[in-house]
Amino acid sequence: MATPGATTPSHEVRVTVACTEDVVQARQQGRNLAVSLGFSPSEATLMAAAISELARNIVRYADHGEISMHVSPDGMLFVVARDQGPGISDMQSALRSGYSTSGGLGLGLPGVRRIADHFEIVSNSSGTTVTLGKRRR
Amino acid sequence: MAWPSVPILKEGDVLIASIQSALTDLDLVGLRDALVTQVSTYRTRGVIVDVTALDVVDSFASRTLRDLAHMIRLRGARTVIVGIQPDVAFAMVQLGLTLEDIPTALDLEEGLAYLGAR
Numbered sequence: 384m385a386t387p388g389a390t391t392p393s394h395e396v397r398v399t400v401a402c403t404e405d406v407v408q409a410r411q412q413g414r415n416l417a418v419s420l421g422f423s424p425s426e427a428t429l430m431a432a433a434i435s436e437l438a439r440n441i442v443r444y445a446d447h448g449e450i451s452m453h454v455s456p457d458g459m460l461f462v463v464a465r466d467q468g469p470g471i472s473d474m475q476s477a478l479r480s481g482y483s484t485s486g487g488l489g490l491g492l493p494g495v496r497r498i499a500d501h502f503e504i505v506s507n508s509s510g511t512t513v514t515l516g517k518r519r520r
Numbered sequence: 521m522a523w524p525s526v527p528i529l530k531e532g533d534v535l536i537a538s539i540q541s542a543l544t545d546l547d548l549v550g551l552r553d554a555l556v557t558q559v560s561t562y563r564t565r566g567v568i569v570d571v572t573a574l575d576v577v578d579s580f581a582s583r584t585l586r587d588l589a590h591m592i593r594l595r596g597a598r599t600v601i602v603g604i605q606p607d608v609a610f611a612m613v614q615l616g617l618t619l620e621d622i623p624t625a626l627d628l629e630e631g632l633a634y635l636g637a638r
Contacts (some may be wrong), residue, residue: 403544410544410576427606428576429614435578435617439545473565480616491579 394420394454398438400439400464401447409450413462420460422519429498430460430517434466436491437464437513444468445511459500459516467510474506526551528558534566534635535559536628542575545584552588559595566635567592570628572603582617588621600624602631 396416398409407448413434417427434450441448445468452462471477479491492513496502525547529536535558537551555567566602569585571577589599602625604612612618625631 403546407542407544407575414575417617425607426608429611432576432578432615435576437573439578439580494579494617495533498614 388493396452398450399447400433400438400450402442406435406442409438413450413452417460420454420458420519422460426517427520433446433495433515433517434462434496436495437462437515440464440491441466441468454495455516459518462499462515462517464513464515465510470508470511471504471506474504478504499517526554530553530562530564531632533564533565534568534632535562535564536570538566538570539572539574541573543581545580548581548584552584552591554586556591556595559592559597559629565597565598567597568628568631568635569599569601569632570603571601571608572605572627574605574608577604577608577617578615579617582612582619586620586622589619598623598635600631600634
């Protein structure tokens with residue numbers, strides 16, 4: 384039987400990311416999830432932007448992968464971006480503002496890390512997993 | 521190739537691109553290229569990009585908007601970005617994103633006023 388007020392495990396969303404339309408799809412689902420969890424419109428937009436960065440990196444560097452979102456028992460919204468791409472060879476530079484191997488601004492990952500309450504990145508030659516955790520303010 | 525996702529209107533000597541919905545990266549690049557081309561086709565002096573309906577501005581979108589404005593400036597016209605929503609502005613600042621020196625205005629009306637258009 385469900386406990387009243389408990390976080391339901393049904394708050395889990397998975398989006399396959401393989402093209403630019405999927406990037407839009409992933410961030411819209413992330414925004415909807417954040418709103419349903421009581422995040423303010425500003426925070427939900429921020430999450431959507433962060434998810435957009437993570438999803439784009441998958442399409443650009445790994446061709447395809449997956450974004451999954453879930454809520455921890457203590458109410459943190461987790462976004463996990465997973466791919467089986469070539470991995471990030473220079474992690475330090477990738478996390479530094481202004482660096483990008485594809486001529487971009489390079490603010491993707493540093494920006495995501497900056498706004499995160501929890502940030503984790505694991506990358507090797509068999510793929511990359513970025514985990515972003517964000518609490519409601 | 522057409523860019524049906526963003527209609528571009530000509531109003532006097534100004535081009536107005538009104539983004540209607542969330543855009544993919546390809547849509548944004550298509551918009552940039554279409555505007556840079558049309559500035560010379562229509563011999564316009566100014567370009568307004570209305571981003572009111574844009575759901576998110578991330579690093580790619582902000583870079584593409586900057587590139588668009590810089591390219592149009594090199595073509596001899598000016599660009600104003602109008603309609604950045606409060607939530608989008610909040611997210612951009614939190615993520616450390618900027619439009620650098622690109623002029624912005626509250627809405628279409630203010631954008632037209634900035635360009636001195638009638």
